[in-house]
Amino acid sequence: MKKTLLTVSVASVLGFSSLGTIDIASASTKINSLKEQKSELQEKQAEVNSQLDEKNDALKDVKNEQASVDQEIKRIDLAVEDTEVKISEKEKQVTEAEANIKKLQGEIAVLEERIAKRNELLKDRARSFQENGRITYFDVLLGAKSFSDFIDRMGAVAVFVAADQDILAEHKADKDELEAKQTEMENTLESLKKMQADLESMKKSLAAQKAEKEKVMESLEHEEEHMHAEMADLEEADKLLAAQKKAIQKAIELEQKRQAEAAAKAKQSSSNGGGGSVSAPPVSSGNFTKPAQGYLSSGFGIRERNDHKGIDIAASGTVPIVAAADGVVIRSYYSTSYGNCIFISHSINGQIYTTVYAHMRQRIASEGQVVSKGQQIGIMGNTGASYGQHLHFELHKGEWNMSKSNAINPVGIVPL
Structure with a gap:
C-alpha cells in the first residue's frame, strides 16, 4: 500500500557543544534558542x-x-x-x-x-x-x-x-x-x-x-x-x-x-x-568523530535500487559503534528496515543535527540517555533489511523526517 507522507517533520536533533570559557550573552542565547526549539516542537x-x-x-x-x-x-x-x-x-x-x-x-x-x-x-x-x-x-x-x-x-x-x-x-x-x-x-x-x-x-x-x-x-x-x-x-x-x-x-x-x-x-x-x-574532556578534535572502525562499503546518493540517504561502514568481528558527537538518544528501538537502530540529537554551534545508526547487533544506549562523543552505543550487526554486517550511518542537518529531506552526505563532515 502507498503510504501518505506526513506534512510535519519529526525527531528534531539536539546535542551539546564542548565546554569552554563562558560568555554570559552567548549562554543566554543558547538557552533561549533551545526554549524556542522546544516551543516549536510543542506546536508541531x-x-x-x-x-x-x-x-x-x-x-x-x-x-x-x-x-x-x-x-x-x-x-x-x-x-x-x-x-x-x-x-x-x-x-x-x-x-x-x-x-x-x-x-x-x-x-x-x-x-x-x-x-x-x-x-x-x-x-x-x-x-x-x-x-x-x-x-x-x-x-x-x-x-x-x-x-x-x-x-x-x-x-x-x-x-x-x-x-x-x-x-x-x-x-x-x-x-x-x-x-x-x-x-x-x-x-x-x-x-x-x-x-x-x-x-x-x-x-x-x-x-x-x-x-x-x-x-x-x-x-x-x-x-x-x-x-x-x-x-x-x-x-x-x-x-x-x-x-x-x-x-x-x-x-x-x-x-x-x-x-x-x-x-x-x-x-x-x-x-x-x-x-x-x-x-x-578527552574527545577527538572537531565536532564529530568516526562512528565505527571499518571501510566505506557504500556511499551517499543514488544507487542501483534506491536513493541511499547515508553511508555504510563494514567490518568483521565484534565492532563497537560510538556516538559521533555529544547528544541525547531520542530513539532506541527495532525497526523492520533499520533493524536495531538509535537516533541521537545534537546541537552544535546553534545548529541542530540528527545522527542515525542502523542494523546493529546490539543496542547499548537507551532513549533519553545523554551520550558523549566517542561513547559506545552499540555493536555492529546485520539486522533488519541488511545484507552483510555493516553500520548504516545517516547525518541530517536539521530535523529527521520520513522523507529524509534533511539528509546530507557525512563525507567531509564526519571523519571517515
Missing part, C-alpha cells in the same frame, strides 16, 4: 495530535460506514437467498410444465386417432349411399309398400339420422376438445418461456448483487487499510516529537548545569589569581 506535536484527532474521527466515520454497509451486505445476502429459492421454484415449475406438455401431447394424439376413425366411418357411410345409387332418406320412405312398412321405414331412417347426427356431434366435440387442448398447450409453452426468461433475469440480478457486494467490500478494505497507514504514520510522528521534546528539555538542563559549572570555575580561577585553566 499539537499539530500532529490535531491530525490524529481528525484521523480518529475519520476512522470512526469509516467504522460507522462499515456497520451501515455490513447491514447492506446482510440485506444483499438475504436477497440472494430469496432469489435462489425463487430460482429453485421456477425450475420445479419448468419441470412440471414440461410434464404437462408431454401429457397433453399424448391426449392430443388419442383425440386425433379417434377423429380419424370417425372420419373413416362417415366416409364408409357416404360410399354406401353412392353404391346404392345415391338413395336419399326420402326415397326410402316413398318406397314403402304399406302403411306399416312406411312406419318401419320411418323409424329406421330416424335411427340412421340420429346415428349420423351423433357421429357429427362427437366429431365436433372432439375437434373442440382438440382445439382447447392445443390452446392450453400453447399457453403452457408461452408460460414456460416466460418462466425461463424470469429465471435468466433472476440469475443476472443475483450476479449483479454479488458484484455489488464484492465492490463494497473491496472499497471498505482499501479505505480501512489507508486509514490505518495514516494513523501509523501520525503515531510514529507523535512518538518522535515526544522524544525530541524530552531531549530538548535535557539539553536545556545540561546547558544550565554547564553554565553554572563554568561560572563557578571562572569564579574559582579568578579568586586563585588566574591559576591554570580547566582541562577539556
Whole structure:
C-alpha cells in the first residue's frame, strides 16, 4: 500500500557543544534558542495530535460506514437467498410444465386417432349411399309398400339420422376438445418461456448483487487499510516529537548545569589569581568523530535500487559503534528496515543535527540517555533489511523526517 507522507517533520536533533570559557550573552542565547526549539516542537506535536484527532474521527466515520454497509451486505445476502429459492421454484415449475406438455401431447394424439376413425366411418357411410345409387332418406320412405312398412321405414331412417347426427356431434366435440387442448398447450409453452426468461433475469440480478457486494467490500478494505497507514504514520510522528521534546528539555538542563559549572570555575580561577585553566574532556578534535572502525562499503546518493540517504561502514568481528558527537538518544528501538537502530540529537554551534545508526547487533544506549562523543552505543550487526554486517550511518542537518529531506552526505563532515 502507498503510504501518505506526513506534512510535519519529526525527531528534531539536539546535542551539546564542548565546554569552554563562558560568555554570559552567548549562554543566554543558547538557552533561549533551545526554549524556542522546544516551543516549536510543542506546536508541531499539537499539530500532529490535531491530525490524529481528525484521523480518529475519520476512522470512526469509516467504522460507522462499515456497520451501515455490513447491514447492506446482510440485506444483499438475504436477497440472494430469496432469489435462489425463487430460482429453485421456477425450475420445479419448468419441470412440471414440461410434464404437462408431454401429457397433453399424448391426449392430443388419442383425440386425433379417434377423429380419424370417425372420419373413416362417415366416409364408409357416404360410399354406401353412392353404391346404392345415391338413395336419399326420402326415397326410402316413398318406397314403402304399406302403411306399416312406411312406419318401419320411418323409424329406421330416424335411427340412421340420429346415428349420423351423433357421429357429427362427437366429431365436433372432439375437434373442440382438440382445439382447447392445443390452446392450453400453447399457453403452457408461452408460460414456460416466460418462466425461463424470469429465471435468466433472476440469475443476472443475483450476479449483479454479488458484484455489488464484492465492490463494497473491496472499497471498505482499501479505505480501512489507508486509514490505518495514516494513523501509523501520525503515531510514529507523535512518538518522535515526544522524544525530541524530552531531549530538548535535557539539553536545556545540561546547558544550565554547564553554565553554572563554568561560572563557578571562572569564579574559582579568578579568586586563585588566574591559576591554570580547566582541562577539556578527552574527545577527538572537531565536532564529530568516526562512528565505527571499518571501510566505506557504500556511499551517499543514488544507487542501483534506491536513493541511499547515508553511508555504510563494514567490518568483521565484534565492532563497537560510538556516538559521533555529544547528544541525547531520542530513539532506541527495532525497526523492520533499520533493524536495531538509535537516533541521537545534537546541537552544535546553534545548529541542530540528527545522527542515525542502523542494523546493529546490539543496542547499548537507551532513549533519553545523554551520550558523549566517542561513547559506545552499540555493536555492529546485520539486522533488519541488511545484507552483510555493516553500520548504516545517516547525518541530517536539521530535523529527521520520513522523507529524509534533511539528509546530507557525512563525507567531509564526519571523519571517515
